[in-house]
Amino acid sequence: MAKRDYYEVLGVAKGASADEIKKAYRRKVKDLHPDRNKDNPKAEAQFKEVGEAYDVLKDGDKKAAYDRYGHAAFEGGMGGGRPGGGMGGGQGDFSSAFSDVFDDLFGDFMGQRGGGGGGGRRAARGADLRYNLRISLEDAFSGMQKSITVPASVQCGSCDGSGAEGGAEPTTCPTCSGMGKVRAQQGFFTVERTCPTCSGMGQIVKNPCKTCRGAGRVEKERTLSVNIPAGVETGTRIRLAGEGEAGMRGGPSGDLYIFIEVTDHELFERDGPNLFCRVPVSMSTAALGGNIEVPTIDGGRGRVQIPAGSQSGRQMRLRGKGMPPLRGGGVGDMIIELAVETPVNLTNRQKELLREFEGEAQNNNPESSNFFSSVKSFWDSMKG
The missing domain is CATH 1.10.287.110 (DnaJ domain)
Structure with a gap:
């Protein structure tokens, strides 16, 4: 044919x-x-x-x-x-053709892991580490220097990270010739696997270090000082380059990522750069107006003028009393939200005065008047 x-x-x-x-x-x-x-x-x-x-x-x-x-x-x-x-x-030659395409697809990936073949492979990079750090809203406002203890792998001091006793250099793996991978013929195509002798490292240690057992690194806790900038918020990530896990056999260290969580505050609620503070005021102050003192996140005090006739939910703004900017922009504001408080545990005299006030009150409650006027119209329409 x-x-x-x-x-x-x-x-x-x-x-x-x-x-x-x-x-x-x-x-x-x-x-x-x-x-x-x-x-x-x-x-x-x-x-x-x-x-x-x-x-x-x-x-x-x-x-x-x-x-x-x-x-x-x-x-x-x-x-x-x-x-x-x-x-x-x-x-x-079909297996050779298939192998060429396999190299095209995966060669770059293998090169990144091993740095190429021929015994000149790059040692494996250490893993990145994550550390979750909780701080208060006050610390997020002012910034701080924080010491943290991180359990991690560090370079072995006995072999200087080589993994070999006395600091000797590892030798090229004889099985894979430093490639970190071996090929096996299966029918008409070639399968590539991690070298079983060197576990993909491309190098072997003939006389392993007694301290680290050939890994080139040991487990040890480290204390680090971390600069927390002012204005951080939950989800902010701080990267400390080279402070992660040590690499295998002298490889470069990974990075340490610190994830910030700002705890809830009993007085302030944060929304980006702005702070909200819900302040209760007496019914008489809301009706007659007056001045109140409110706390600020820096530990100071602010005075707020309450207009006469203020209702619950009314908001007033203190400029520049919010959170500092982390990445540009201006300082946030502090939003005061009034919560008009209904008095409780009234004396007989107080009750008497309130009933007297209620009898004298005319057109003093516009929201109530509008509501009940709408209710009356609704009922009249239903009757019709």
């Missing part, structure tokens, strides 16, 4: 770029993989055919030969840039 045109197999035009050929190959192997086509007996053959086509078209020399001579370029000893004529029956 005559072989199909390789460009037709991959579904690309003859002038397709290397990137277009690679993308087409990825789509094909994904769609035709035998594990996804168990009911299609032709899938495996088509899968191999795609691999054969890609092995030729991804190689510049082979592609040029194929474009000029077609399939005859790899028959009768013409070769395709490799000894022995290249394809060897259609399957011999």
